[in-house]
Amino acid sequence: MILLVPANPLRPRHPDEHFAAEAQAARAAGLDVAVVDHDALAGGGDARRAVATVSGSGMAVYRGWMLRSEQYATFAEMLAERGVVLRTDGEQYRRAHELPGWYSALAAVTPPSVWTTGAERADFDRARVELGAGPAVLRDYSKSMKHYWDEAAFIPDLEDGAAAWSVARRFLELRDDDFVGGFVLRRFERFASAEVRTWWVDGACVLIGPHPDSPNDSAQVEIDLAPIAPLIAGLGLPFVTVDLALRTDGVWRVVELGDGQVSDRPTTIEPQAMIEALLVRAR
Known part of the structure; x- marks a missing residue:
């Protein structure tokens, strides 16, 4: 088993400080550890270069910064060319x-939810009507902006279309290029x-x-x-x-x-x- 962690941007042969303790624990447990260039994977750079320091072969688990699903799929493909197989494949990563x-x-154990494909107002309004009146929490396919609760996450009443869209518009501003998939509206539960x-x-x-x-x-x-x-x-x-x-x-x-x-x-x-x-x- 190989543990893959992001490289430290200032010391590319060493693990990023956020994951250094896990890398050390993995080595102590007898696992191989390799670093990858997260910035190259996430920034549209040379994905082959991102995994150039990964050696060996066999199964691997990644512990690192978030990747978009398409970036993870490319990551898995580049590793496979080197004989390393991510235990979670691209399709499994997207589903999770x-x-x-x-x-x-x-669905039986989580708040009722509806979603759109993309960020158009008309699609948002259709989803809003489908979920029905009452409070809701807004997010996209992969992340909320809960630290901006009142301005970009919580919608007091979906029946108020103008107020709901104001929250959605602020969410889009904050997520910017990181917006994934579409809007997700989840029924608010206390x-x-x-x-x-x-x-x-x-x-x-x-x-x-x-x-x-x-x-x-x-x-x-x-x-x-x-x-x-x-x-x-x-x-x-x-x-x-x-x-x-x-x-x-x-x-x-x-x-x-x-x-x-x-x-x-x-x-x-x-x-x-x-x-x-x-x-x-x-x-």
């Missing part, structure tokens, strides 16, 4: 990374807990911890994974994270599913714990 890829399988990040390998939950946005907050009640586990297993995805929150009625809900390779690790989870749970199990 973009909400339309996983939503239908988890939660009584901080988000919990769970990590899954081959459909089995291998690690539970806080969300990176609130690394010191732990769940105050036991998490019930029973309704969720068979649905995650049914997706057939090798390595994902599932963010959960406790709704005010006491039901655990899926807030987000993401590809585990580009999901951040909260600072309160030791890198050794994640490497052992996720990568060594994946051998």
Whole structure:
């Protein structure tokens, strides 16, 4: 097994500082570690050059910065030319990374959602009417702007088309060239807990911890994974994270599913714990 991490832009033969601890833990666990040029992959540069320092052959897992689905597919292709196979292929990455890829399988345990293809006002209005009146949260296929909650994420009432579009327009301004796929409107639900990040390998939950946005907050009640586990297993995805929150009625809900390779690790989870749970199990 090879762990691939982004290179430090100032020291290209060394891991990026954000992933250096995981790289060190992987080496200690007996895994090979190689660096890749994330900027070349994400910026439309020479993808072959981005993986030029990867040697060896066999299965690999990436732990790094987010890539668009098409960038990840190119990444996988360039590695395959060198005899290295990403354990998560391009199609699997897209299904995990973009909400339309996983939503239908988890519809029973996540807020009702509708989406558009593209960013046209008419398509947004159609989706808004389809979801129906009431509060909603806006995002695109891969990301929300929750840190701009009032101006670019929360829509108090979808029935107010002008106000809803004002939020969507601000979202587009903030996402700019990073906008992915189309608008996603998700029914707003009230939660009584901080988000919990769970990590899954081959459909089995291998690690539970806080969300990176609130690394010191732990769940105050036991998490019930029973309704969720068979649905995650049914997706057939090798390595994902599932963010959960406790709704005010006491039901655990899926807030987000993401590809585990580009999901951040909260600072309160030791890198050794994640490497052992996720990568060594994946051998």
